Amino acid sequence: MTTQERPVPPRVAAAQRAAAEAGFRKSCTPEVGRLLALAAAAKPGGVVAESGTGSGVGTAWLHSGLAADARLVTVERDPELARRAAALFTDDPRVQILTGDWRLLEQHAPFDVFFCDGGGKRDAPDLVIDLLSPGGLLVLDDFTPSPDWPPRFEGAVDDLRLHYLTHPSLDATEVLTTPDSSALVAARRPSGRGSAALSS
Numbered sequence: 001m002t003t004q005e006r007p008v009p010p011r012v013a014a015a016q017r018a019a020a021e022a023g024f025r026k027s028c029t030p031e032v033g034r035l036l037a038l039a040a041a042a043k044p045g046g047v048v049a050e051s052g053t054g055s056g057v058g059t060a061w062l063h064s065g066l067a068a069d070a071r072l073v074t075v076e077r078d079p080e081l082a083r084r085a086a087a088l089f090t091d092d093p094r095v096q097i098l099t100g101d102w103r104l105l106e107q108h109a110p111f112d113v114f115f116c117d118g119g120g121k122r123d124a125p126d127l128v129i130d131l132l133s134p135g136g137l138l139v140l141d142d143f144t145p146s147p148d149w150p151p152r153f154e155g156a157v158d159d160l161r162l163h164y165l166t167h168p169s170l171d172a173t174e175v176l177t178t179p180d181s182s183a184l185v186a187a188r189r190p191s192g193r194g195s196a197a198l199s200s
């Protein structure tokens with residue numbers, strides 16, 4: 001008996017084809033994509049953002065959960081990739097694809113969902129958190145599951161992962177996306193529920 005893969009939304013399939021045509025191999029996996037769709041669907045009327053559009057696979061997953069009154073903004077520094085991605089969303093005015101550095105996103109904040117996938121995650125983690133609205137969801141993928149606390153990567157404590165998981169402004173957890181990859185999912189605490197709440 002042959003196994004079948006769960007079908008992906010048509011626009012995700014189109015973005016995957018665009019990635020193949022461009023030789024781009026850093027698109028998110030379907031497992032992460034379904035998490036993105038869920039996050040977007042949880043925020044009707046929200047602003048959904050992505051840093052690092054690539055060829056638009058993650059964007060298409062976010063789009064698949066996007067409510068009619070929500071909007072989606074994503075940024076890619078590679079103009080050719082941004083162009084390929086933009087071609088997939090010309091029919092939907094809710095989607096804006098920016099070309100340039102991820103900090104272009106700042107003028108669209110605060111975000112109800114932020115898939116931080118190209119710029120920000122490593123170089124400006126506190127700014128990434130500041131860009132979230134209260135209750136805003138942050139998704140970071142491409143981690144290697146660690147059975148340890150504090151989490152380790154290649155033998156050393158993973159300070160970046162620890163930063164997000166223990167940040168006083170976040171409720172954060174790590175979820176397996178495949179047996180050998182994980183994602184961080186976090187919600188920004190409303191103000192007033194800061195580090196003091198950790199002791200309760």
Ligand SMILES: C[S@@+](CC[C@H](N)C(=O)[O-])C[C@H]1O[C@@H](n2cnc3c(N)ncnc32)[C@H](O)[C@@H]1O
Binds near residue numbers: 054056
């Ligand atoms: C992991 S790939 C993105 C994959 C995409 N989010 C997806 O899920 O299909 C990272 C992308 O971020 C872009 N990138 C890296 N640093 C960036 C920056 N500072 N500003 C904007 N884009 C950046 C890279 O060109 C690359 O296309």
